[in-house]
Each structure stands twice: as structure tokens, then as C-alpha cells.
Amino acid sequence: MVDLLSDSKQELLLGNEAITRGLFEAGVKFASTYPGTPSSEVGNLLEELSEKAGMYFEFSSNEKTAMEVSVAAASSGVRSFVFMKHVGLNVAADPLMTLTYAGVRAGMLVMSADDPSAHSSQNEQDNRYYSTLALMPMVEPSNPQEAKDFIKEAYEISEKLGLPLLYRTTTRVNHARSVVTFGPLKTDTPLKGHFEKDDPHFVNIPAFAVQNRVRLLEKNKLALQLSEESPLNRIEGTGDIGIITSGVAYCYVKEFVSDVSILKLGFTNPLPEKKIADFVRGKRFVIVAEELEPFVEDQVLRIIAQNQLNVPVHGKRDGTLPREWEYSPDTMQKLKDLVKVKSPAVPMAKTQMQLPGRPPSICAGCPHRGMFAATKRAVGSTPVVYCSDIGCYTLGVQPPFRTADFIICMGGGAGAAGGFAQATDQKPIAFIGDSTFFHAGVPPLTSALFNHHNIVMVILDNRTTAMTGHQPNPGTGRHFGGINTDAVDIEGVVKGLGVKFVKTVDPYDVMDCVKVMKEAIDFDGVAVVISKCPCPLLLKKEKRLEKKVCVVNQDECISCFTCVRMIACPALIKKGEKVEVDPNQCIGCGMCRNVCPKKCIEVRE
């Protein structure tokens, strides 16, 4: 792996690696996050490198807490960086909306990694609106080099204004990879500061808040001036057709459209109004190319109106460009009647052949399989609503499990379960992961107890935050950066709240889980079942996975296919009337043996 602390000149970096290097070059001394794709790799890198970089870093229990710890650092004079995926910023929106009122004393960036096309997300919200909502300046890089370089620029802007900045990226910036030129590491920023008390700034009671809003609006005027002068907003090329663009959309315009003048925006809140007006003036027409919402476009239309310019604008509002999904070189073809676009290749035809689907699926030997199989068996024909949540277990939506009827957000399944319990006669079963439980599962569980909701909560404790790349969470304890903490005991937390039915099970013992789930479903009130078993992918990564494999004794197999139907493990291969085990995929967990009525599957060391 690339050494992000080296004095190397150039490296081939993933956007998230470039961002991490950018933090070191900007002398950031405090960082916090809750993992979420497409921002996750930054956390994994800081887990490994923060101590060496002389920086404090933590995985907080959720984005709101991550925001708050970073705000405290920046308010004390320590440069801080809080980062998350786009929907994470919803969780952190509460502190966000007032921290601009308070302001900061050292630079602070809030990175929102948006996910157009929802590659790993539940929606494709455009978080640029948070910048206008919170009156918070915003910077948007277009590629890995800018993703690194703009960090430094953004900290300077933040400190000039005494305001945190929104650092907005998208999947194709975070997960693009390109050659990045390194700059020097910054070493003169403090690791520790001092919090100078100042009630009118930091105590946002009504009397102070209204004054702070006035000051915030003043700071935004200064921010506008900085945006007008910023090299992050630049013009490339000449001509009487203009394209205004930001983010990764710039890359597609730059490479696939020619004979136009481009206004490339990197400092996108406040937008440089005068620069935009001057750019538009005299153009035959302008195109605004940006992903998702017409954030820039609507303001361009407003700026044109205020300046009484008579220049047509093409973009999303007139239907020239799409508002849904991420852009690509293909999107530029929509501009071909307006500008010169590189002509498309003639692609090979899409096949008419019936190809088997290959959606992402739960891994071979994943403990979630056992818990889903047991739950299905225990439920039988009882009417239930499976409330699922955000994590690998989301994949339970697929057959044969179909253990996800309702998914909205982190902790949302647990909350909704209470509503289903009251509003329907269906029994809600809420699946939630260990990390998600600490993130947003405790308040809905508390509420369910408080209101006597008849629900079952199944905590799928696989001892890691798996989907985002195996980050530690409160349930595992912290063991990096010179800090070691004890694991927070989930069973203890649940019992401490006052839940009367609490049972911890081994999901590999599927048939035992069936019994426990039956009791839980019959229980009147809140029942919690904790399925405790480490993620095999994590064990593999840490070289802790014991070498075992399942083998079917073909002489005794009665071809009932109970194993295939219940566990549906990808390592179980149905060949005609037989079942075989793919030794390359099998981890020897023995779930298939556990459900086999003839016990004719052997687990070999």
C-alpha cells in the first residue's frame, strides 16, 4: 500500500487516499467519523495512520457525535475534520445547523460523501443544499488531485471566516483513482488547544442566537467575496457558448465537449455571483452541467435575472440534462444539439441470452444466514413485518430469506417496529446490526419499552461494522492509536434498559435459534435476541479463521435439500439430485449440518 506520510512526489491514489493525504498536508489534528460508503476508506486509513501522523482520530458512535467532538476541537483551536456519507449528515444535521451560528476558532471541514446513483445507499440526496440551509461555505473537488489540494484551500477559507466548511464529494471522486502530486506535510498546527469561554458565541440561547445569525450573515458576505476571488472558480477556454460545471461533471465536460468556454466551480457556496454574471454576459447561451439537483443552475437563473441578462440557460430545468443518477461520458450526448460532443462509439448489442443474475449477496458462512433461516422457521405462518436496517443484513431482502419488508435509515427498522406493533396486528421483527444498534438502536428500543410495544429486536452482533469495510464499533472496544477500551456489552445495555426477555444465541446453531425465536415471538412486550458470532470476512482478514470445510456424505444424503432451502449458502451447490459443497467458498461453519435432518454433512478440520 502507498505510504501516505512519505515525502514521495507522485502516487496513484484513490480519491479517499488523496483526501487522507490532504489532511496531513493541512495539519489537521483531530478527525472523527461514523463509517459510510463512499467515505469509509478515509476512516480505515486514519485508524492505521493517525497516531503516526500525530493526529487524534475516532470512530464515533454516530455522525451526530462525530460532528460534536470535531466542533469542540475546532472551537478550542485544533484543526478538525469530520466526515461521513450523505445520509450521515442527516443524523448530524442538528449540531450542523447551529455550529455555524457559533463559529469555530480553528479550521473545520465537514465532508459529505454523496452517492449519486445510490451505489451503496438508500437515496441520492444532494447535500449541497445543507450548505445554503446552514449558511455554510462549500468546496467541491472534481478528481483525486483536487480532492487533496482543495483540503488545504478549504482550511484557509474556514479560518479566514471562522466558519466550518462543507467539503462535498461524490462516489466518482472518492472512488476515482489517478496520479496525485504530493505537497509538503504541515507540522506546525497544535494537537491540543484551549477552550476560551465566550457565552455569546458558544451558548446559543435565544438572545445570543438571534445575534449570532446576524454575524453569520455578515460572514457569508465575506465568504461571497472570497468566492469571487478564489482560484477554485476558474474559466477555461473562450467562445460564445458557456458551460458552468462543478464536481465530477466537469471531467465529462472537459474531455467529451469541445469549442466551449468552461466556468469550473470549486467554491460553490456562496457562488461567485459577479464572476458568473461576467461569464454569462455576451454568451449565446449557457449550459449548467452538475449531477443531481439544479443547485447551481437555479442560482445562475437568479443571477441572470438580477443582472437583467438575456441569455438562455440549458440544464435540468428545461429537460436538457437529467436530474436522476450520476453522470457519465454518455450523459454528454444529451448536449449534442447544442455543442460539439465527441461522437459515440457503436456499442456491441446487449445480449438477448437469459443470463443468471448476480446481485450482491450474503457471504458463505455469514452468521446472518443462520439467524434469518431460524427466524423464518420460527415465524411459520404468523403474520409478521420484517423491519430491517442499514448493513449487510439489508441483503436479506433477497430470496429465499425475504427478511426485509421495510428499510429506511439507520435505526429506522427498530423505530418503525413500534409503529407496526401499534398500528397493525402483524408482529414486527426488527433486525439491527451491532454497530447500528449503538448508532441509532438504543433510543427506539427505549421507546418500545416505554410504550409497551410488542416487538422482537434481533441484534445481529457480528463483532464489527462489516458492510463498510470492518471498522471497530463500541461493541468491539477500541484498539488503535494508542488507546485501548473495553467492549460495551450489548446484553448489559439491553438488560440495563429493563428489557425482560434477553437471550444471546449462536446463529450457527440454527435449530437452537429457532426455539429461542419462537419464545421471543410469543413474548408479550419487548423481546431482544442477540445473535453473537464474528463476521467470517473479518476473521479471514485478520487471519483468525480456522481452516474447516463441510463435506456431504453422498451415501446418506436423502436429497431433501433442507440445507439449500434453509441456509441457501453459496457454497452449497445443487447438482441434479445431489448437493455438493464448493470447498473454495465453504468456511466449515456447519450451519448446513445443523439443519440437515440426517446429519450427513460432516465438518472436517
Add this chain to the structure above:
Amino acid sequence: MKYSVQIVGVGGQGVLLASMVLGSAAMKAGHTVMMSEVHGMAQRGGSVRSTVRFGDEVYSPLEATGAADLIMSFEPVETVRALPLGNKDSAVIMNLDPVLPGNVAAGFETYPEIEDLVKEVRKENSNVITIEATKIAIEAGKAVAANAVMIGAVAAVKGFPLDKEILKEVLLEKVPPKAKELNAKAFDMGYEAMSKQ
């Protein structure tokens, strides 16, 4: 010059490593490089794709549909699925070792005959070269070296602009020291297998 490779396969097959090797080799050869990778949910056994673009005036991390110069496919069904990424003039390397999707393993769906999949590709593209990367890797010493076989095969693609030695050097930099010999052998065997066709 501008060249783009679409690498397709299944999560866990080494698509990311292959794209890193190609990208690093292009960088070493002094090209501008832009790549795009799939991380996150799709890595859980789903179809994955990586894009590697290099040369002059390269800005975009994604390639236009149909514009791939080379489709490097680790899996037969994924090759057929990926056809629209390239055109009739694209080079296509097709590994013939299947990875069965969960629903095929469980008997809910069927996996087409490999022969039919190859025919389907040939119908659209006469340049396609098939390779049994896993089989060759086992001959070289170990199945895990299938990745190196595939990279060796790329080095032999007609018109591929990166030097064979640079590719091999970068590959060997990225594998653990004790696996160097195996990977070097697998790379050479992939190159040979491709050159013969």
C-alpha cells in the same frame, strides 16, 4: 494516444488488484491515468467493474458506452453482460472459468453452457480470445495466480500500449515476496497462452 480498459468480474476475483496493476504500469510509463472502482455493497459477491483509462488528455474516470479498447473479463457470464462496454473492434479477453451465482448454486437459475457464452461473444466480436486462467494458474502452481495469468494475457493483446516488462514488474511489486515466483510464472504462461491464439 488514449486507451481504456474495462475490467469485469465477480467481487473477490481480483478485479481491483488487476486494475491497480494496469493503472500503476500506465503511471510508470508516464501516462495520465484516470480510474474508477467499485467499493462497498457490490463487493459482496456481485458483478463488479473497474475502469482504467490512460494516455493524453484523460480527465474522466468513466468511459463512454461502447468505447472500451479492451474488455478484460474474469468470468464468462460477466463477459456477455459487459459486451455493450465495447464495440466490434475492441479486444476482448474472456476467462472461461465460471463463478456460479448464489441462485444457480441453489438451483433456482441455470448457468448457460460456456460454449454458448463464447458463441454469443463471437457473434459480436471476432477479436475475442478465450483463456482458462484458473487451469493455467494451477499448472503454474496455485489457483490464486489466475489474476497474474490474466494480466500476462493483457500484455499480449495486439495494440496494448504498455510494455510487457513494466506490467510484470508492477505486478511483482504488488504481490507478497513469497508469491513472486508463482506470479511471475503465471504471468508468463498467460502471455504465452494469449500469444498462441
